[in-house]
Amino acid sequence: MTEAATKANGSSPPPETMAWDSRSRRVVMVYVPLACFVLILLFPFYWMTITAFKPNAELYDYKRYNPFWIGSPTLDHLYMLLFETAYPRWLWTTMLVAVCATVLSLVSSTLAAYAIQRLRFRGSGYVGLAIYLAYLVPPSILFIPLATMVFQLGLFDTPFALILTYPTFLIPFCTWLLIGYFKSIPYELEECALMDGATRLQILRRITLPLAVPGLISAGIFSFTLSWNEFIYALAFIQSSENKTVPVAILTELVTGDVYQWGALMAGSLLGSLPVALFYSFFVDYYVSSLTGAVKE
Amino acid sequence: MADVSIRQARKSYGSTKVLHGVDVSIGDGEFVVLVGPSGCGKSTLLRMIAGLENITEGEIAIGGKVVNTVPPKDRDIAMVFQNYALYPHMTVRENMAFSMMLAKAPADVIEAEVQRAAKILGLDVLLDRYPRQLSGGQRQRVAMGRAIVRDPQVFLFDEPLSNLDAKLRVQMRSEIKELHQRLKVTTVYVTHDQIEAMTMADQIVVMNGGRIEQSGAPLDLYDTPANLFVAGFIGSPAMNLLSGRVRDGAFHADGGAVMPLPPGAPPTATTYGIRPEHLRLDDAGIAASIIVVEPTGSETQVSLNIGETHLLGAFRERVMGRHGDTLMISPDLDLVHLFGPDGRRL
Numbered sequence: 171m172t173e174a175a176t177k178a179n180g181s182s183p184p185p186e187t188m189a190w191d192s193r194s195r196r197v198v199m200v201y202v203p204l205a206c207f208v209l210i211l212l213f214p215f216y217w218m219t220i221t222a223f224k225p226n227a228e229l230y231d232y233k234r235y236n237p238f239w240i241g242s243p244t245l246d247h248l249y250m251l252l253f254e255t256a257y258p259r260w261l262w263t264t265m266l267v268a269v270c271a272t273v274l275s276l277v278s279s280t281l282a283a284y285a286i287q288r289l290r291f292r293g294s295g296y297v298g299l300a301i302y303l304a305y306l307v308p309p310s311i312l313f314i315p316l317a318t319m320v321f322q323l324g325l326f327d328t329p330f331a332l333i334l335t336y337p338t339f340l341i342p343f344c345t346w347l348l349i350g351y352f353k354s355i356p357y358e359l360e361e362c363a364l365m366d367g368a369t370r371l372q373i374l375r376r377i378t379l380p381l382a383v384p385g386l387i388s389a390g391i392f393s394f395t396l397s398w399n400e401f402i403y404a405l406a407f408i409q410s411s412e413n414k415t416v417p418v419a420i421l422t423e424l425v426t427g428d429v430y431q432w433g434a435l436m437a438g439s440l441l442g443s444l445p446v447a448l449f450y451s452f453f454v455d456y457y458v459s460s461l462t463g464a465v466k467e
Numbered sequence: 468m469a470d471v472s473i474r475q476a477r478k479s480y481g482s483t484k485v486l487h488g489v490d491v492s493i494g495d496g497e498f499v500v501l502v503g504p505s506g507c508g509k510s511t512l513l514r515m516i517a518g519l520e521n522i523t524e525g526e527i528a529i530g531g532k533v534v535n536t537v538p539p540k541d542r543d544i545a546m547v548f549q550n551y552a553l554y555p556h557m558t559v560r561e562n563m564a565f566s567m568m569l570a571k572a573p574a575d576v577i578e579a580e581v582q583r584a585a586k587i588l589g590l591d592v593l594l595d596r597y598p599r600q601l602s603g604g605q606r607q608r609v610a611m612g613r614a615i616v617r618d619p620q621v622f623l624f625d626e627p628l629s630n631l632d633a634k635l636r637v638q639m640r641s642e643i644k645e646l647h648q649r650l651k652v653t654t655v656y657v658t659h660d661q662i663e664a665m666t667m668a669d670q671i672v673v674m675n676g677g678r679i680e681q682s683g684a685p686l687d688l689y690d691t692p693a694n695l696f697v698a699g700f701i702g703s704p705a706m707n708l709l710s711g712r713v714r715d716g717a718f719h720a721d722g723g724a725v726m727p728l729p730p731g732a733p734p735t736a737t738t739y740g741i742r743p744e745h746l747r748l749d750d751a752g753i754a755a756s757i758i759v760v761e762p763t764g765s766e767t768q769v770s771l772n773i774g775e776t777h778l779l780g781a782f783r784e785r786v787m788g789r790h791g792d793t794l795m796i797s798p799d800l801d802l803v804h805l806f807g808p809d810g811r812r813l
Contacts, residue, residue, distance in 0.1 A: 448773070
């Protein structure tokens with residue numbers, strides 16, 4: 171029977187779609203759109219990189235120099251950035267704020283998400299909704315009352331002002347991401363652990379969290395990136411130059427009057443992007459798996 | 468090992484009542500199967516024994532001690548879940564050792580117990596694998612191994628074979644039964660498959676709509692079903708149940724069939740039950756028209772019509788016939804079941 175079926179298949183002409191389902195089809199349907207996409211996405215990075223290494227003469231004269239290429243690369247902008255400004259300090263502050271806010275948010279959201287998803291206490295659904303609603307209040311409105319609180323707590327112009335205010339938008343986001351991830355972990359695993367003699371905290375630590383690692387990494391990456399790039403709170407709550415974060419500092423310290431120091435600005439942006447890019451590249455597998463799949467037994 | 472006794476157990480979710488006062492008595496070392504259609508409350512009852520669901524009313528005692536408020540970990544029971552619930556990030560060894568690790572048992576004792584359970588179940592070579600690297604049957608065995616390691620007073624199984632293919636199911640069925648005979652641990656097993664119930668149980672509890680319809684030894688339920696539900700549920704293929712009434716010493720079914728009655732049959736019978744395997748080929752019997760003939764090798768199942776009355780027959784003989792042919796049959800009068808208007812056995 172199988173043999174006959176195989177023979178019949180072998181002798182029949184290939185379906186017409188096969189011709190279209192070939193390399194040319196893949197080129198038109200996959201590679202060309204992908205190439206356009208990559209080109210559009212990567213062009214700003216390319217522009218940023220070449221600007222960072224162009225001498226000022228090339229930067230301001232597109233008639234004599236090709237704007238898309240560097241004639242004689244220079245490290246002047248990088249040197250100026252690293253040794254003539256407080257850039258290393260800005261970078262350190264940004265890193266400190268991003269890491270602390272991320273850790274704080276992850277710990278809080280893990281506990282909140284676990285409680286809402288698994289403990290199912292009375293009103294847990296409303297708590298989840300309330301956290302979500304908090305996320306909907308835009309930072310451009312929230313920073314006014316937050317500023318009052320920051321002042322009253324005496325945190326103005328310190329990194330704590332940012333470490334404690336960033337979780338206002340990070341915790342709702344991470345909580346919802348983790349609620350979704352915890353939901354994908356079979357509840358029976360926890361019941362089984364309960365019968366095996368585990369306490370709630372042991373279940374969280376030894377069963378749920380190890381299985382939620384992709385979700386935690388995903389939430390961590392989002393938090394880190396959002397904290398790293400945050401602008402409004404950093405602009406409003408920090409005044410002194412040395413306490414500024416990179417996104418605010420390069421804009422306020424490298425634009426003097428109406429003079430844009432494009433080379434230093436772009437070098438600052440380039441260096442500022444590297445930690446996030448590195449962070450992503452280490453965890454990209456976990457990140458993708460958390461967005462595409464649940465726990466597989 | 469311990470006996471389990473469930474007394475007037477009730478369960479409600481808000482205003483929805485799931486169990487309406489259930490009484491089950493499970494002897495020490497007994498293998499009891501809770502069987503019934505989906506939604507009959509059998510899994511809820513099992514989870515109440517496990518401590519995973521609260522008991523709304525009534526009480527459950529394990530080894531003579533009422534456990535209503537005792538948390539699952541202190542009930543000394545082990546449960547095998549429908550989808551095994553193996554911890555995916557742990558190896559087979561870690562899965563099996565987890566409960567003892569939580570109990571802070573010494574490492575050598577844990578290893579010895581894991582090895583003992585692995586030997587019983589033939590898992591020795593799989594101890595360092597992860598659940599995702601195992602087949603369905605192997606996962607099932609690991610789930611049982613995890614239960615054995617704990618050396619519990621009671622084993623609970625929640626439809627453990629429903630995710631396996633037919634062949635593996637038969638194999639695992641006999642493995643579970645053999646394991647029970649070897650370990651002699653009190654076992655409560657939930658299934659919706661009455662064949663599993665019949666082949667494995669010392670005692671079957673048939674449940675429907677949150678109530679117990681009948682409980683007893685498998686063959687008692689098969690031979691003397693207490694009501695129409697049990698009659699239709701136990702036995703495969705299912706019993707023929709013809710509604711009608713008794714007139715002139717015979718049972719006149721609604722579809723027109725006239726079935727002979729055993730001597731002394733009560734005149735109030737409104738349902739006539741005869742199992743397909745209790746119909747015989749008989750030249751002096753009733754003429755029935757063949758609808759479909761299904762030979763299975765060991766027997767032949769034949770769909771029949773007597774007038775408008777539909778019947779299924781299962782014969783040891785090889786019946787050769789086609790749609791529309793006539794077959795002469797008669798019921799084995801000793802094995803006819805009669806039920807009254809309330810559905811109870813007469």
